[in-house]
Amino acid sequence: MDQSSLADVRRAAAELLAREDKLHVFVANAGIYQMKHETSADGFEMHLAVNHLAHFLLFLLLRPALLAATSSAFHSRVVVVGSNASRRFKADLENMNLEGEGVYNGYLGYGASKTMNTWMANEIEARYGKSGVHAVSLQPAFSFGTGLAKDFDPKAIKAFTDDPGFQARSKSQPQGAATTVYAATAKELEGVGGVWLDNCHIQRQVWDQKTLWASGHSPWAFEPENQKKLWDISLRLVGEAE
Numbered sequence: 001m002d003q004s005s006l007a008d009v010r011r012a013a014a015e016l017l018a019r020e021d022k023l024h025v026f027v028a029n030a031g032i033y034q035m036k037h038e039t040s041a042d043g044f045e046m047h048l049a050v051n052h053l054a055h056f057l058l059f060l061l062l063r064p065a066l067l068a069a070t071s072s073a074f075h076s077r078v079v080v081v082g083s084n085a086s087r088r089f090k091a092d093l094e095n096m097n098l099e100g101e102g103v104y105n106g107y108l109g110y111g112a113s114k115t116m117n118t119w120m121a122n123e124i125e126a127r128y129g130k131s132g133v134h135a136v137s138l139q140p141a142f143s144f145g146t147g148l149a150k151d152f153d154p155k156a157i158k159a160f161t162d163d164p165g166f167q168a169r170s171k172s173q174p175q176g177a178a179t180t181v182y183a184a185t186a187k188e189l190e191g192v193g194g195v196w197l198d199n200c201h202i203q204r205q206v207w208d209q210k211t212l213w214a215s216g217h218s219p220w221a222f223e224p225e226n227q228k229k230l231w232d233i234s235l236r237l238v239g240e241a242e
Contacts, residue, residue, distance in 0.1 A: 070132030134193030
């Protein structure tokens with residue numbers, strides 16, 4: 001599935017629903033982090049398109065299967081992979097496309113899209129938690145082995161990898177996937193949603209926003225008004241009704 005194309009997201013969803021009418025777990029994991037400014041086939045800034053709108057549309061299209069699968073034994077789960085980068089950049093819902101001279105940079109594009117990930121998960125919980133579909137967001141890991149940072153300046157990568165905080169928190173790819181697997185399967189998370197996870201634990205707000213390596217969510221991770229606003233804007237952008 002090409003997440004830079006809403007048409008391809010629709011194709012993939014239709015293909016999956018033709019095979020399965022029930023879906024117990026939906027993991028929104030795929031994403032990009034790039035320095036150059038690009039727009040998608042639909043005209044959206046690429047981080048917005050791939051990291052948020054594709055996941056948002058895919059959830060909407062697969063929503064009937066998630067609702068059909070939920071049961072008293074296992075509530076359906078939506079796991080949205082965010083990032084600690086969301087602690088650096090709050091999404092500007094008045095300029096989601098990052099338009100204007102000097103506005104765009106890759107760090108902002110990625111961080112803002114990761115804030116959107118958390119807001120989306122929280123709003124899914126607010127809207128569908130009572131129907132047995134629960135959503136969480138999480139920090140996966142610090143690792144340069146996934147290809148996510150392939151567009152990074154080598155000097156920036158060296159600065160990260162030389163940082164003692166990175167060295168203490170960096171993980172292998174299997175270790176990095178642990179919190180995602182935990183969110184999708186852990187019995188203690190049955191019926192739980194609207195929380196931020198890191199290191200296989202529910203985390204609270206981190207107070208030192210300058211420390212990228214600490215566990216915890218941003219001060220703006222839970223903002224019901226902005227969560228609803230993002231939802232409504234996203235519906236319009238992908239051309240779907242509630």
